Amino acid sequence: MKVQPQYSVMLFKAVSYVLKAEKILKKEGLPHKLIPAPKHISSDCGICLRFESAMQNKIEASLLNKVEIEEIREMTD
Amino acid sequence: MSKTKTVDARGLACPQPVVLAKQAIEANEKIKVIVDNDTALENVKRLGVKSGCDVKAEKKSDGTYEINLTRKAGAVEAKEEFIPSCVATPAQSGPFVIVISADKMGRGNDELGYVLIRAFLHTIALQAEKPDVIIFYNTGVLLTLQESEVLDDLKELASAGVEMLVCGTCLNYFEAKEKLGVGAVSNMYDIAGIMSRAGRLLVP
Numbered sequence: 001m002k003v004q005p006q007y008s009v010m011l012f013k014a015v016s017y018v019l020k021a022e023k024i025l026k027k028e029g030l031p032h033k034l035i036p037a038p039k040h041i042s043s044d045c046g047i048c049l050r051f052e053s054a055m056q057n058k059i060e061a062s063l064l065n066k067v068e069i070e071e072i073r074e075m076t077d
Numbered sequence: 078m079s080k081t082k083t084v085d086a087r088g089l090a091c092p093q094p095v096v097l098a099k100q101a102i103e104a105n106e107k108i109k110v111i112v113d114n115d116t117a118l119e120n121v122k123r124l125g126v127k128s129g130c131d132v133k134a135e136k137k138s139d140g141t142y143e144i145n146l147t148r149k150a151g152a153v154e155a156k157e158e159f160i161p162s163c164v165a166t167p168a169q170s171g172p173f174v175i176v177i178s179a180d181k182m183g184r185g186n187d188e189l190g191y192v193l194i195r196a197f198l199h200t201i202a203l204q205a206e207k208p209d210v211i212i213f214y215n216t217g218v219l220l221t222l223q224e225s226e227v228l229d230d231l232k233e234l235a236s237a238g239v240e241m242l243v244c245g246t247c248l249n250y251f252e253a254k255e256k257l258g259v260g261a262v263s264n265m266y267d268i269a270g271i272m273s274r275a276g277r278l279l280v281p
Binding site for chain 2: 015018019046
């Protein structure tokens with residue numbers, strides 16, 4: 001088994017924000033994955049973007065002033 | 078009036094045993110019901126509880142059950158109608174199959190549908206109860222290509238032993254056979270065969 005990288009999730013207020021953020025990250029070539037929001041994290045829209053925690057600064061910078069991020073959390077499991 | 082009335086319901090099909098038991102307990106203080114299957118046993122026990130009886134069930138060495146129902150003093154008649162359940166616990170025979178018939182989940186909005194199908198497959202990959210087989214056809218095959226955004230989830234499922242069948246006709250139609258990233262190219266014989274034998278078929 002390969003070692004799992006440390007992941008974080010980015011939560012948004014609405015599905016449309018997630019999609020907008022996803023489009024930007026795709027265009028910038030920043031690796032990410034759309035996943036259901038983890039059960040223990042309350043989220044209005046139920047989905048979120050997962051990314052390697054090491055990428056957080058780059059990802060945040062690319063979304064700055066373009067998409068409103070609600071919250072970023074490290075994934076525990 | 079304290080004599081026990083015996084109802085021999087062996088060999089009778091559901092809901093006969095519980096219907097006979099109901100008639101008997103309405104006319105007698107104490108009854109003994111003999112049944113030969115679990116469904117009848119459960120139904121008669123439920124009837125007893127609902128009609129205010131003491132219920133004692135005993136399994137006999139020959140595989141039958143004796144259920145003794147004794148009406149409790151001052152028990153009121155059951156107000157609600159007793160509905161026997163004739164559905165036996167379904168035997169899980171065939172494989173658990175998931176059919177991915179599109180690269181979207183649900184109908185209505187395609188953009189949303191694409192979000193949902195990705196979330197669905199990711200969840201299935203994390204879930205303990207994995208399917209035996211996943212079948213992909215029509216635009217569903219696009220999810221199995223190398224550039225697919227759910228490729229990691231599908232590979233994880235494949236390495237957990239889930240069989241992935243990808244419609245060859247569909248790959249051909251999309252001119253994508255060379256780009257297949259996970260699963261085995263399959264045909265309608267296998268696809269229709271497995272769907273027909275499925276114990277459970279889930280189409281998101």
